[in-house]
Amino acid sequence: MRMTGAEILINCLLEQGVDTIFGFPGGAVLNIYDALYKYQDKIRHILTSHEQGAAHAADGYARASGKVGVCLATSGPGATNLVTGIATAYMDSIPMVAITGNVASNLLGKDSFQEVDITGITMPITKHNFVVRNVNDLADIVRKAFKIAKEGRPGPVLIDIPKDITAQVTDYEPKEKEEPAKCTKTIRDEDVEKALELINESKKPIIYAGGGVCSSEASEELLELAEKLNSPVTLSLMGMGAFPATHDLYTGMVGMHGTKTSNLAVTQCDLLIAIGARFSDRVISRLDRFAPNAKILHIDIDEAEVNKNVIAEHHIIGDAKEVLKRLNKGIVTKDRSQWLRFIKDLKQKYPLQYSGNGLSPQYILNKIYELTNGNAIIATEVGQHQIWTAQYYKFTKPRLFISSGGLGTMGFGLGASIGASIARPSKKVFNIAGDGSFRMNLNELATAVEYNVPVIVVIMNNHALGMVRQWQNMFYDGRYSQTTLDRCTDFVKLAEAFGAVGFNLTEESQVESTLKEAMSLGRPVVINCEIDRDLKVWPMVPPGAALEEVIVGESDIGN
Incomplete structure (x- = not known):
């Protein structure tokens, strides 16, 4: 049958079992978005607030489901906005296909409006990437991209499609999805x-x-x-x-x-x-x-x-x-x-133990575990809260912990939690955040609200870049250079401005009732938890030290 390149792309995505795409439109992908409009009953598009959020959402979708996540962006700045998300997926071996539009083929390499060499930029952070130069190659390239993303060690693949390719018409023959073979031939x-x-x-x-x-x-x-x-x-x-x-x-x-x-x-x-x-x-x-x-x-x-x-x-x-x-x-x-x-x-x-004044992040995490029976999906941003989560929430099954490990991407968690919730709607999904990380991509609250994705954001708010501050305290004689965040942001009002529900926690006695209410609402929620600025992550191996020289608390410092 005869189809445009854009229609072939969508049909190939359907061949691969894709049910959701995270993206943001622009001039170079208008033909693709027109095809998505025609196929909206078969494939769901989630309009994120920013392309980086789309990449993180596709990543979270993949981590939670085991399927290949898909994100879509236009040329130039749209494509470059995906780069951090692609690198995050690459470092953690997450299967993802990123699709970018580009200027028409005859304008490539001429510094055209919103042109960028996205395949050159992403070569070090993808398993493979493609530029589609002939519409007749498009279907096979899409199929190869999904196979490469999943086979062997998983990872992201990028497909860059010039605008004229998406408009050209050619024959399309549907094919059955080819499942990547398990890597067993090398096991001797x-x-x-x-x-x-x-x-x-x-x-x-x-x-x-x-x-x-x-x-x-x-x-x-x-x-x-x-x-x-x-x-x-x-x-x-x-x-x-x-x-x-x-x-x-x-x-x-x-x-x-x-x-x-x-x-x-x-x-x-x-x-x-x-x-x-x-x-x-x-x-x-x-x-x-x-x-x-x-x-x-x-x-x-x-x-x-x-x-x-x-x-x-x-x-x-x-x-x-x-x-x-x-x-x-x-x-x-x-x-x-x-x-x-x-x-x-x-x-x-040497059990894990914690102390401190006031509201404790470890107590909050233990309470989330208790109230969810350990069955929630827990996404995180990056920082102290990320490590506390790994230490104190008792993960018993894979695909319940979603966090940027290799790249350490602040701003990852909200988009990833949205993708995870869409992938597994029966699960309660939390995003454990720090106030510094949350600020980076908090605009994705608009996405959660628009699609009523019931993620619960728990901000461990110490009014600081906590992990960097901890290093400054321990190794830089307390010179807190640019890590204090005494800003006037009211996260409860901010949540309400986006259309979400906001709560403020200052005492442990408030934790259980607030979490129960948040879980009962079925709406996006932001819980601002006011914690001590000087809480630290323990244990910690100092830089240059051996594993056995791990510090388990303040009393170990200097010993």
Whole structure:
């Protein structure tokens, strides 16, 4: 059948199972938006307040659902406004397809109005990107983009379409969606056997799991491995939910803000089994003293990650779910009671604990967990509140924690929470924010209100850029350069101005009733929580220190 390029694009999106697009129109994508108008009964478009919000919403949609998120922007500034969102998805291996319009083909490279080389700009932050130069190639490019976004290590793909391509007419033949194959060809029997030797010989193993376990839907296999092995489990920030935080074998997060139990366990173990994790600098801290007594077994889908930051004794390349299935068949259950007693003693000696004056963010997070039975989707912005969330909300399943881990994108959470709520409308969705991060993209409240997306924004308002202030306090002799936010913004009135509901919290006695009311409304809500400006995130490994030198509170400083 004969169709315009714009109509072919929409039909290819429908082939891929796309039901929602997040975007913002402009001149270069007018033909695409005209096609969306014709197909509005089949594909939903969410008009965000800003293209960055569209990218973050597509990202949150993907993280919550496991599907490919889709965002759409016009040329020039519309396209560049997607860049931070694309980079965020790239760093965290999130499948996303970003579609941008561009000036007509004959105007490319001539500094035309609203022209930018978006494929050149995004080359380092996409798995692949395309410029469509022939309308006859458009359908296959769209299909390839979705396959690339999902196969292997997931990530974002960009398709740039000049305006004339969207207007040209050609033949379109529908095709069945091609599901990307699981990455199993690289899993060799001899590698599995060698890994089993290391595992079965170990006396003090620890499992370090990351976001790859969530991406591959391998949490059940991870649980089976841990229980068969009698091994403690620690998670990266991106791994939250890969292993239930309520399980006796869970030791908490590892790294700069990991528990002392996890950090000491990694330091003392004789085998570190890393699964779907990339050994980021926030995890390893001081490299020459990271897991000094351990052999490292690295299981990852991306061979480029192996031996990049730490040297592994052995590795297996492939899909984590399939690797763990094969390993679990060969695990020999051994008595590791002495190692587990050591871990239990550490957990009792160094529990996560908090203190401070007035309203406590940890109390609020524990109350959200209690009232939602741990089944809510929790998105975050970036800062102290993000780490408190990872520490104190007990994630028991994957795809419930949505946060910018690798890039650390302030302003991520609101758009991402909107996307997550649209992906999974039966779930309660919270965005845990700091006042600094929230200000960056608070305009997306208008999006939440327009589409009645019932996200609950909880602002841990310390009137400061809290994490940066903490560093200034600890390492810059209290010189608080540009981190104090004594602004006159009334977040309750702001919420009401957007058409949302606003609450103000100053005491712990208000928390439960306010949360219950917010959850009952079925509308966007902003809860401003006035917390102490000088609250800190503990534990913390100082820069240049080893994991075992983790500080658990003010009393440790200087010791």
